[in-house]
Amino acid sequence: MPLVKVPKPKFIDKLKRFFMADLLKGLGLTLKYNIGAITDSDAIGGKGIYTEQYPKVRPDVAPRFHGAPRLNMDPETHDTLCIACNLCAIACPEDCIDVLAMDVEIVVAGKPRKKKVLDEFIFDTSRCMFCALCQEACPTSCLELTQDFELATYSRAGFVWNREMLEQGRETVKYTR
Secondary structure, three states: OOEEEEEEEEOHHHHHHHHHHHHHHHHHHHHHHHHHHHOOOOOOOOOOOOOOOOOOOOOOOOOOOOOOEEEEEOOOOOOOOOOOOOOHHOOOOOOOEEEEEEEEOOOOOOOOEEEEEEEEEEEEEEOOOOOOOOHHHHHOEEEOOOOOOOOOOOOHHHHHOOOOHHHHHOOOOEEEE
């Protein structure tokens, strides 16, 4: 193997290395942008640099944000608006919705008829990617994705929501000091 000559470092390179010129150059750039953001009142909504006080002050989410699912109820009869058509489960690309229906016989104009009624609605939020395809597929606007974003639980079983939990919605935690 032939020997390769390594050039001797120049005096100026030794000085740059000793005084850490590259580090100082990077810190100068960071300082330039931080001072620019503080002095620029138009940087972020007229606030410059800011910190959200999250648990105390809930942040404003975008109007089109898709969060926790909810089953809407009829305000007059307090029955679910879901007609158990299963379109939301078919539209879901992650297969995280299970709709179980039962047939109930009702009498309409003296004739017995069968009507499909929602028996169980199971929504697995651990698999959901919050795309809102289920919400768009629902013909009665029963299923909606709300603005709630706090979905953390201590166990995997807490991510599987049944009909009652979807109808009542999650209770939002109010943090106090």
